Amino acid sequence: MFNHILVPLDGSAVAECVIAHARIVAEALGARITLLHVLERPDSSDLDHIVNPLDWHIRKAEAQSYLDRMTSLLVDSVPDVCNVIVEGNAPDGVIDYAHQNNVDLITLSSHGKSGLSGWNVSSVVQKIILRSYISTFIVRAYKSTGGGGDVAYKKILIALDCSQRAESALPIAIRLARHQGAKLLLAHVVGRPEMPRHLPRSREDTDLAERLMVRNYSEAERYLAQLDSQLSSTEISIQTFLHIGSNAAATLDDLVESENVHLVVLSAHGYNGVEKWPYGSVAVNFIAYGATPLLIMQDIPFERSLRTRAENAARERPGH
Numbered sequence: 001m002f003n004h005i006l007v008p009l010d011g012s013a014v015a016e017c018v019i020a021h022a023r024i025v026a027e028a029l030g031a032r033i034t035l036l037h038v039l040e041r042p043d044s045s046d047l048d049h050i051v052n053p054l055d056w057h058i059r060k061a062e063a064q065s066y067l068d069r070m071t072s073l074l075v076d077s078v079p080d081v082c083n084v085i086v087e088g089n090a091p092d093g094v095i096d097y098a099h100q101n102n103v104d105l106i107t108l109s110s111h112g113k114s115g116l117s118g119w120n121v122s123s124v125v126q127k128i129i130l131r132s133y134i135s136t137f138i139v140r141a142y143k144s145t146g147g148g149g150d151v152a153y154k155k156i157l158i159a160l161d162c163s164q165r166a167e168s169a170l171p172i173a174i175r176l177a178r179h180q181g182a183k184l185l186l187a188h189v190v191g192r193p194e195m196p197r198h199l200p201r202s203r204e205d206t207d208l209a210e211r212l213m214v215r216n217y218s219e220a221e222r223y224l225a226q227l228d229s230q231l232s233s234t235e236i237s238i239q240t241f242l243h244i245g246s247n248a249a250a251t252l253d254d255l256v257e258s259e260n261v262h263l264v265v266l267s268a269h270g271y272n273g274v275e276k277w278p279y280g281s282v283a284v285n286f287i288a289y290g291a292t293p294l295l296i297m298q299d300i301p302f303e304r305s306l307r308t309r310a311e312n313a314a315r316e317r318p319g320h
Helices: 015-029 053-072 090-100 123-131 170-180 203-234 248-258 281-289 309-316
Strands: 004-008 032-039 081-087 105-109 136-139 155-159 183-191 238-245 263-267 294-297
Touching: 004 015, 004 090, 015 032, 015 105, 015 136, 015 170, 032 053, 032 090, 053 081, 081 090, 090 123, 105 123, 123 136, 155 170, 155 248, 170 183, 170 203, 170 263, 183 203, 183 248, 203 238, 238 248, 248 281, 263 281, 281 294
Parallel strands: 004 032, 004 105, 032 081, 105 136, 155 183, 155 263, 183 238, 263 294
Antiparallel strands: 136 294
């Protein structure tokens, strides 16, 4: 469960769409919230932007006033809320603060002060989610009314694949569904077996693929029925969806649209997840192409994360 939620804000109205969502999660889980603003310095190599101490003091005072105003939107519903200003680069400032202060959920607006763009998430968000190895809640700024207004989840979808890793996100989804009085959709996609070959499939190949798909479908059917039975005592409205598709992410996204889902919850990895990367293919596709608020449970702790080649190169040749 989440105990400490970090809400980075850059001073833009676009980024404020996260506040109402952070409030819901905090209320549902009894978590505390920290509003964070990273005060960025101009590039030290740019001589035309030498920091003026008075201007810096004014900027910091304005940032504090802004954070205090945003905090006032939460104090009535979240007993434990505070704000903090750190100095530095925005992505690094968010990640460093999160790791140093036991943050277990970062709530991010898909876009900030640079404005909306054709990219599904901004470059700052990309950097945070790829390097933090912390559970993340992404709110789509282009679909939000912004500010501290009311938000309601009437339908919450959780993607499952019969694995314990995917199921690790289920307790959060249950708590949020109970708090919101929402219907919880349990969704599983049975993939069509891949049988790459240069020539068309033989009859034997087709029969083998069909038997495997029938087997997997039957197993998923039993799994979802068992979960449905287990969750009957939670007094939550449950609906199960079992589909066959060549691409799990695309099939799930179609389901999100057809069922008018308000929140998607999933684990960063499923049964065949590779720990070499922070997210599996389904999570990556929902980050890059999804249009619904997305809560991703990170199942790999930062201590087990691997540095990328770019990170190693940057450490070996700083400044190049």
